[in-house]
Amino acid sequence: MAINFETALGVHPTALKARTERASLLANNLANAETPGFKARDMDFQRVFEQSQFDGPQGLNMNVTSQKHTPGGAEVVDNGELMYRTPTQPSIDGNTVEEHVEHAQYMENALAFEASFLFLKSKFSGLLSAIRGE
């Protein structure tokens, strides 16, 4: 069968997952808007997205020499994908959260989430009509 869920849904599940990750990161920045010394962080969406799409090189998989071997491996945590925001107006207590920037990013992220969601939804309705043969 040519159609499976992995290929039928395209990039959208990955995008949706990355969007939720980013939403939680930005929510954390907003929560710490008043914490002295807190550094605002954000992710390079492009990179995270590409990484989670082809999660090849960073995983350490075990060699399998027999059919009876259980596949396994260690996941390598890449902390490099989180970056620090450069504030436009640095504050005296070392906090780099700028509420308006974070809020704008959060809202933009929510909209992008909505877009990914709509794409995914239309994929599902396409599959559904294919199954029903309409």
Added chain:
Amino acid sequence: MSLAKIFDTAGSAMSANTVRLNTTASNLANAESAASSIDETYRARHPVFSAIQQQVQQLSFDTVGDGKGEAQGVQVLGIVESDSPLQERYEPNHPLANEEGYVFYPNVNAVEEMTNMISASKAYQMNVEVMNSAKSMMQRVLTLGQ
């Protein structure tokens, strides 16, 4: 799921800001509480915020995948009393005046407290908004495939 984490994060910020609002209310309420000695006088209180780090969880293998070393929310480390000098007023007729006729008033700065109050309530509002939009995102996900 990371959307659920948003509720914890925003919730922690909301409770931290409630503590802040509470200390502000206490400071303003006691702004004129007189005492006859320095030790007995009320001093302005302020909470100390700090980010909650997820380092412990990061080390365990179960959460290696999702714990990316970012902080998850904010906590109140403690409440400190202000060191700024108390107000000493010469009021010999005051019932709490000491032998020299002085009464001590708290070191509450009303302007500072009002600013703190506005800042805390704004931060609270913003976190409510974050929570609301996370909620609508989650509700959208629940309708997937319908």
